[in-house]
Amino acid sequence: DAGVIQSPRHEVTEMGQEVTLRCKPISGHNSLFWYRQTMMRGLELLIYFNNNVPIDDSGMPEDRFSAKMPNASFSTLKIQPSEPRDSAVYFCASSLFRGQLNTGELFFGEGSRLTVL
Amino acid sequence: AQKITQTQPGMFVQEKEAVTLDCTYDTSDPSYGLFWYKQPSSGEMIFLIYQGSYDQQNATEGRYSLNFQKARKSANLVISASQLGDSAMYFCAMRGGSGAGSYQLTFGKGTKLSVIP
Numbered sequence: 458d459a460g461v462i463q464s465p466r467h468e469v470t471e472m473g474q475e476v477t478l479r480c481k482p483i484s485g486h487n488s489l490f491w492y493r494q495t496m497m498r499g500l501e502l503l504i505y506f507n508n509n510v511p512i513d514d515s516g517m518p519e520d521r522f523s524a525k526m527p528n529a530s531f532s533t534l535k536i537q538p539s540e541p542r543d544s545a546v547y548f549c550a551s552s553l554f555r556g557q558l559n560t561g562e563l564f565f566g567e568g569s570r571l572t573v574l
Numbered sequence: 575a576q577k578i579t580q581t582q583p584g585m586f587v588q589e590k591e592a593v594t595l596d597c598t599y600d601t602s603d604p605s606y607g608l609f610w611y612k613q614p615s616s617g618e619m620i621f622l623i624y625q626g627s628y629d630q631q632n633a634t635e636g637r638y639s640l641n642f643q644k645a646r647k648s649a650n651l652v653i654s655a656s657q658l659g660d661s662a663m664y665f666c667a668m669r670g671g672s673g674a675g676s677y678q679l680t681f682g683k684g685t686k687l688s689v690i691p
Contacts, residue, residue, distance in 0.1 A: 513678070562609055568618070
């Protein structure tokens with residue numbers, strides 16, 4: 458079975474450039490999450506979607522960050538313009554949300570390692 | 575607000591010995607779930623074990639068990655018969671019980687486990 462697929466795996470770019478990270482969740486999952494991981498701050502939730510609708514984007518650090526989920530099988534996280542402090546590993550994860558007693562674990566992609574010079 | 579605390583930045587264990595990784599949590603939700611993930615040096619996030627707040631018994635998955643003490647708000651991970659491949663970062667995470675907060679996982683800072691041959 459295919460897991461969560463992220464691309465690119467590695468991205469090196471220069472400050473000021475636009476960066477687009479892509480994610481394909483597991484088929485049938487109805488929730489999608491974008492996390493950022495750094496040494497200093499650990500794993501931070503940026504935004505999550507349920508049934509393609511953004512539920513909470515309070516973790517998005519600045520207006521430079523935006524995320525979309527045009528359909529159930531695709532999501533993007535865009536940074537424009539990028540800055541060196543955006544360097545991190547960005548994880549996409551998906552889950553099947555079953556309601557109040559939600560026991561579904563998050564399945565993570567392999568992450569996209571972003572370096573902004 | 576939910577909070578996960580992992581007080582051990584790093585741990586060492588002799589191969590074949592058991593090790594306990596600590597996790598305490600704070601939440602006002604009566605219903606919640608607790609998760610443990612493993613992140614090896616290759617970077618992927620691997621789900622290990624889940625414990626629901628209403629589960630009567632401690633969760634077990636192979637060599638992994640979760641020592642759930644609800645009154646103390648602790649959910650320690652016990653790894654029995656440690657193997658060299660267990661060397662990794664281990665993250666404790668929590669999901670709240672209701673509403674929008676029940677979607678996301680809040681992660682602790684992690685514990686780096688090193689297994690010594």
